[in-house]
Amino acid sequence: MTKEIDVETLDAIRELVNIGVGKAAGQLNQMTGSHIRLQIPLVSLVRFSEIAKSESQLLSDKELSAVLLEFRGTFSGITAVVFPSASAASLVMLLTGEKEKSPELDAMRVEALKEVGNIIINSVMGSIANVLGERLTYSVPVYNEGRFLTMTKLQRQDAENEWVLLARTNFLIELLSIEGDILLILEVGSLDRLVESIRRASHA
Amino acid sequence: MEESNQAGSAFRLYDSIPHGLFVLRPDFTVVFWNACIAGWTGIPADKARGMNILKEYPSLNTPSVISRITQLFEGGPAVLFSQMFHRHLIPCRLPNGALRVLKISCIPLDYAGEICALVVAEDITDLTSQVEAYRGMKNLTERQLDELKKVQESLFVANRKLNFLNSLIRHDILNQLTPLNISIDLARLDYHDPALIRVFDTVTRSSRNIQRQIEFTQVYQITGTRPAIWQNVAGTFLTAADSLNLRDIRLKTDLPDVEVFADPLLERVFLILLDNSLRHGEKISTIRCSGTRCNDGFLLVYRDDGVGVPADAKEKIFRREFFKYTGFGLFLAQEILGITNITIRENGIPGKGAQFEIIVPPDMYRLVTRE
Numbered sequence: 001m002t003k004e005i006d007v008e009t010l011d012a013i014r015e016l017v018n019i020g021v022g023k024a025a026g027q028l029n030q031m032t033g034s035h036i037r038l039q040i041p042l043v044s045l046v047r048f049s050e051i052a053k054s055e056s057q058l059l060s061d062k063e064l065s066a067v068l069l070e071f072r073g074t075f076s077g078i079t080a081v082v083f084p085s086a087s088a089a090s091l092v093m094l095l096t097g098e099k100e101k102s103p104e105l106d107a108m109r110v111e112a113l114k115e116v117g118n119i120i121i122n123s124v125m126g127s128i129a130n131v132l133g134e135r136l137t138y139s140v141p142v143y144n145e146g147r148f149l150t151m152t153k154l155q156r157q158d159a160e161n162e163w164v165l166l167a168r169t170n171f172l173i174e175l176l177s178i179e180g181d182i183l184l185i186l187e188v189g190s191l192d193r194l195v196e197s198i199r200r201a202s203h204a
Numbered sequence: 205m206e207e208s209n210q211a212g213s214a215f216r217l218y219d220s221i222p223h224g225l226f227v228l229r230p231d232f233t234v235v236f237w238n239a240c241i242a243g244w245t246g247i248p249a250d251k252a253r254g255m256n257i258l259k260e261y262p263s264l265n266t267p268s269v270i271s272r273i274t275q276l277f278e279g280g281p282a283v284l285f286s287q288m289f290h291r292h293l294i295p296c297r298l299p300n301g302a303l304r305v306l307k308i309s310c311i312p313l314d315y316a317g318e319i320c321a322l323v324v325a326e327d328i329t330d331l332t333s334q335v336e337a338y339r340g341m342k343n344l345t346e347r348q349l350d351e352l353k354k355v356q357e358s359l360f361v362a363n364r365k366l367n368f369l370n371s372l373i374r375h376d377i378l379n380q381l382t383p384l385n386i387s388i389d390l391a392r393l394d395y396h397d398p399a400l401i402r403v404f405d406t407v408t409r410s411s412r413n414i415q416r417q418i419e420f421t422q423v424y425q426i427t428g429t430r431p432a433i434w435q436n437v438a439g440t441f442l443t444a445a446d447s448l449n450l451r452d453i454r455l456k457t458d459l460p461d462v463e464v465f466a467d468p469l470l471e472r473v474f475l476i477l478l479d480n481s482l483r484h485g486e487k488i489s490t491i492r493c494s495g496t497r498c499n500d501g502f503l504l505v506y507r508d509d510g511v512g513v514p515a516d517a518k519e520k521i522f523r524r525e526f527f528k529y530t531g532f533g534l535f536l537a538q539e540i541l542g543i544t545n546i547t548i549r550e551n552g553i554p555g556k557g558a559q560f561e562i563i564v565p566p567d568m569y570r571l572v573t574r575e
Contacts, residue, residue, distance in 0.1 A: 027272065030267060030268040096288050101343075101346055106335050107331060108332060111284075111286035111288060112286045118281075118282075122275055125280065125281060126280045129279060130278070140282045
């Protein structure tokens with residue numbers, strides 16, 4: 001089920017995510033010296049309970065690697081960057097310039113992936129908070145592996161009624177395209193407050 | 205001075221933490237410097253307070269680092285710096301002079317009315333060395349595996365060529381035996397001298413032995429030509445039994461769902477055992493196949509209730525030269541199993557039936573658990 005949300009608001013959300021992702025790409029390029037392009041081809045809004053049926057094939061996969069960050073404020077929830085575990089190791093290797101035949105996500109590469117996720121999440125959340133003029137408080141980012149629903153449902157009693165803002169990302173590096181998802185899981189009531197903030201900011 | 209004392213007492217707890225910890229103001233000056241980071245850097249806390257971290261450590265003074273920490277000062281989330289992208293962001297030496305590998309997290313901290321950054325530096329030198337050593341071993345193993353695969357492929361090619369050559373030679377020898385046998389048979393028609401007949405008999409016997417041995421090389425040649433595979437024991441045994449006419453003999457199996465890693469000719473091993481029972485058992489009514497775990501791995505027992513194997517023949521039946529009595533079958537069965545270190549022996553009670561015990565080493569069998 002998709003929430004009734006006007007086109008202008010969805011465009012504004014897409015724009016906010018795009019600004020953040022653009023900034024993240026710049027920081028990743030600066031840090032690694034790579035030529036990374038981050039594309040956001042799709043932004044949609046789905047019920048948490050229906051996320052597995054969403055257009056994101058990735059979220060129904062069994063093995064995912066995710067960096068998650070909780071935030072609280074006018075609107076609260078979790079932001080996550082999610083990759084298929086198999087390509088997460090390839091992404092890190094491309095960024096670090098390592099060459100290995102069969103890469104695996106060992107402890108060192110997990111830290112690197114956490115940093116990549118941290119850069120993307122911080123840029124996206126920074127862009128949203130700055131443009132909307134909202135002050136949010138954040139937890140320390142965590143890394144998790146497994147099924148997406150399991151890792152995000154934990155300790156979320158009302159998860160079924162939450163809304164998820166889903167943005168598909170393509171990491172274009174050299175000749176490779178690695179797909180990842182950026183998700184904003186908004187607690188009950190937070191979507192309305194986010195939409196309200198966007199409308200207020202656009203009128204201002 | 206008063207402010208630094210306040211900071212010192214506010215963050216005193218951090219002095220007992222075994223990680224490097226310091227607090228930065230938005231202008232990148234140090235407010236607090238814990239005992240651990242003081243020890244690692246050699247900069248005492250009183251000298252560090254008020255110090256601009258970017259001037260002290262130029263590796264931090266890069267746009268990609270500054271812009272991210274600035275985001276934090278502006279109300280953004282924590283910032284992480286991994287060792288893969290920033291190996292020595294804050295160079296700290298170990299007692300042996302080598303640089304520590306640090307993982308750095310900058311966490312927002314409200315202090316004195318402004319957003320500061322609590323910087324946590326974790327020493328992960330040992331972990332990094334272990335991961336690098338593990339990667340080295342993994343890469344070495346992969347390289348060796350590649351080489352082994354190449355050797356295996358070239359051995360297969362060489363084996364195929366040898367087999368081809370063997371089959372040609374075998375064919376030529378058999379072709380030579382045919383005119384030899386015909387000549388002897390023709391000579392028998394013309395010469396009836398008993399001394400000559402004895403010579404003909406000897407030549408005929410030798411010729412048949414040559415033919416039989418050549419035929420055996422044909423069977424033996426195919427063992428080990430294909431790589432060993434995991435095979436379900438009960439399934440393979442029943443397939444072998446299905447292909448024979450067991451008349452009214454009852455077949456009983458008591459096998460767990462077990463697989464063995466064996467030459468693809470495992471089915472032939474069971475065929476040989478079944479054929480052996482049919483040919484030599486004389487009064488067989490039941491054939492049983494059972495299996496259980498044992499100290500040496502997995503014990504597979506094939507048993508019939510025929511006349512059994514005489515005590516003095518228990519070992520001989522597996523010898524190639526014993527073929528006159530049992531055929532090459534049991535020798536071949538032993539050879540097929542031996543490819544993956546599986547052993548076979550006969551230990552039934554003569555007169556009460558044959559019992560073949562097949563012992564599969566621990567790494568050559570697996571019990572199957574089905575979901």
